[in-house]
Amino acid sequence: MVTSPVDLSTLEDSRSSGAYLKRDLTIVRGEGAILYDTDGNRYIDCVGGQGAANLGHCHPAVVAAVQRQMAELMVCPELFHNPVRAQYQAALCRAANMPRVFLCNSGAEANEAALKIARLTTGRRNFVSTMRGFHGRTMGALSVTWEKTYREPFEPLIGEVRHVPYNNVERLAAVLDDTIAAVIVEVVQGEGGLHPAQPGYLAEVQRLCHERGALLIVDEVQTGFGRTGTLFAHQHDGIQPDLLTLAKSIAGGLPMGAVLLGERVGALPPASHGSTFGGNPLACAAGWAVLDVLQNTELIERARTLGDSVLEHWRTNLPNGAREVRGRGLMIGLELRGKVAPVLKTLQARGVLALPAGTMVLRLLPPLVIEENDLWHAVHVIEEVLNDAF
Numbered sequence: 001m002v003t004s005p006v007d008l009s010t011l012e013d014s015r016s017s018g019a020y021l022k023r024d025l026t027i028v029r030g031e032g033a034i035l036y037d038t039d040g041n042r043y044i045d046c047v048g049g050q051g052a053a054n055l056g057h058c059h060p061a062v063v064a065a066v067q068r069q070m071a072e073l074m075v076c077p078e079l080f081h082n083p084v085r086a087q088y089q090a091a092l093c094r095a096a097n098m099p100r101v102f103l104c105n106s107g108a109e110a111n112e113a114a115l116k117i118a119r120l121t122t123g124r125r126n127f128v129s130t131m132r133g134f135h136g137r138t139m140g141a142l143s144v145t146w147e148k149t150y151r152e153p154f155e156p157l158i159g160e161v162r163h164v165p166y167n168n169v170e171r172l173a174a175v176l177d178d179t180i181a182a183v184i185v186e187v188v189q190g191e192g193g194l195h196p197a198q199p200g201y202l203a204e205v206q207r208l209c210h211e212r213g214a215l216l217i218v219d220e221v222q223t224g225f226g227r228t229g230t231l232f233a234h235q236h237d238g239i240q241p242d243l244l245t246l247a248k249s250i251a252g253g254l255p256m257g258a259v260l261l262g263e264r265v266g267a268l269p270p271a272s273h274g275s276t277f278g279g280n281p282l283a284c285a286a287g288w289a290v291l292d293v294l295q296n297t298e299l300i301e302r303a304r305t306l307g308d309s310v311l312e313h314w315r316t317n318l319p320n321g322a323r324e325v326r327g328r329g330l331m332i333g334l335e336l337r338g339k340v341a342p343v344l345k346t347l348q349a350r351g352v353l354a355l356p357a358g359t360m361v362l363r364l365l366p367p368l369v370i371e372e373n374d375l376w377h378a379v380h381v382i383e384e385v386l387n388d389a390f
C-alpha cells in the first residue's frame with residue numbers, strides 16, 4: 001500500500017491527465033489564509049484557491065451551512081423547486097441588483113451560458129472580446145479567450161470573435177456592428193496580467209453596447225465577492241451588466257457558477273439551457289452563507305483598506321525587480337523585470353504561495369480574512385526575494 005507523501009504525489013502524477021503543471025507541494029489542510037503541507041509546514045496563502053477562497057479556507061459559516069444541508073438534501077435538480085435555492089437566488093439577485101439568475105458549476109460554464117443566452121436574446125452570432133482577456137476553457141469560453149496557445153489546438157471554435165485592445169473605446173466602436181450579440185469583458189483582467197479597467201472605460205463599453213444593440217457580458221468570475229473592495233468589482237464603475245458571470249468564491253470553495261440576467265435579457269425560454277448539478281442545494285446553501293458573511297461583516301471593507309495600503313506601499317517603494325504594481329483591493333499584480341516562475345519557487349521555499357499572471361507578473365489573491373501581520377510578512381518576503389531575483 002502507498003502511504004508516504006512522496007509516494008502519493010508520484011501516484012497522483014501517474015494517474016492525473018497531465019493537463020496541470022503541478023508544484024512540488026502537497027497541501028493537506030487549510031485555515032483562514034494559512035495552508036499546511038504534509039510535514040506540517042505553514043504557508044501564507046496568496047493563491048487563495050486561484051480566487052476561490054475569498055472567505056479563507058474552511059470558513060466556519062460555510063462549513064456549518066454545508067454540514068446542515070448535507071444532512072438534509074444533497075441532490076435536487078431544477079426539475080423541482082427547493083427552498084434553499086429559492087432563497088439563495090433571491091439573495092444573489094438582490095445583491096447584484098439584477099432580476100434573474102441561471103445557476104451552474106464553474107466560471108467557464110457561466111461564460112458558456114452567457115454566450116448562448118446572448119445569441120438567443122439578440123438573434124446575432126458574433127462576439128467581441130478583449131486582448132489578454134481570459135474567460136475559461138470550454139469551446140465557447142475559449143473562443144472569447146485571447147491567449148492563442150490555449151485556443152489554436154482546438155480550432156475551429158464557435159465562429160467570429162473580434163478581439164480588441166482592453167481599455168480602448170475607439171477600437172471597440174470600430175468593430176461593434178449589428179452582427180455582434182455581446183461584448184464580454186473583465187473588470188480587472190486577471191489571468192491576462194492584472195490590468196484594471198481605466199476610469200470611465202466600462203461606462204463607455206456599456207454605452208456603445210446599448211447604442212449598437214449588443215449585450216454587455218461582465219465576467220466577474222475572478223473579481224467578484226469582495227475581492228476588489230466592493231461586492232462586485234463593476235460597482236466601482238457605475239455600470240449595469242446585461243449578463244454578469246460569477247464563480248470561484250461564490251460558494252466558499254464549493255464548485256458553483258452563476259449568470260445573472262439583466263432587464264435587457266429577461267426570462268429564458270423553457271429548456272433553452274440546463275445543468276444537472278446547477279442550483280443544487282449544497283452549493284446554494286454554501287453560496288447563501290458566503291453572501292451572508294460578506295454582507296454582514298467588514299471583510300469587503302477590509303479587502304479595500306488592506307489592498308490599498310499594500311498598493312500604496314509598493315507604489316512608493318516599488319521592489320527592486322519589479323517594473324510596476326497594479327491592482328484593486330486584494331487583487332494585486334507586480335510586473336517583474338524577469339520571469340515569475342523562479343520567483344514563485346523561492347517564495348514557496350520561504351513559506352509564501354503566490355500565482356503568476358502570464359510569464360512576467362506576480363499575482364496575489366490572498367483570502368480577505370488574511371491576518372494583517374501575515375499579509376505584511378508576505379509583502380516583505382516578496383520584497384526580499386525580488387531584491388535578489390534579477
Ligand code: PLP
Binds near residue numbers: 106109137191222247
Ligand atoms: N473567467 C475568468 C475571469 C477567470 O479568471 C476564470 C478562471 O481563472 C474563468 C473565467 C474560468 O473559470 P473556471 O476555471 O471556473 O472554469
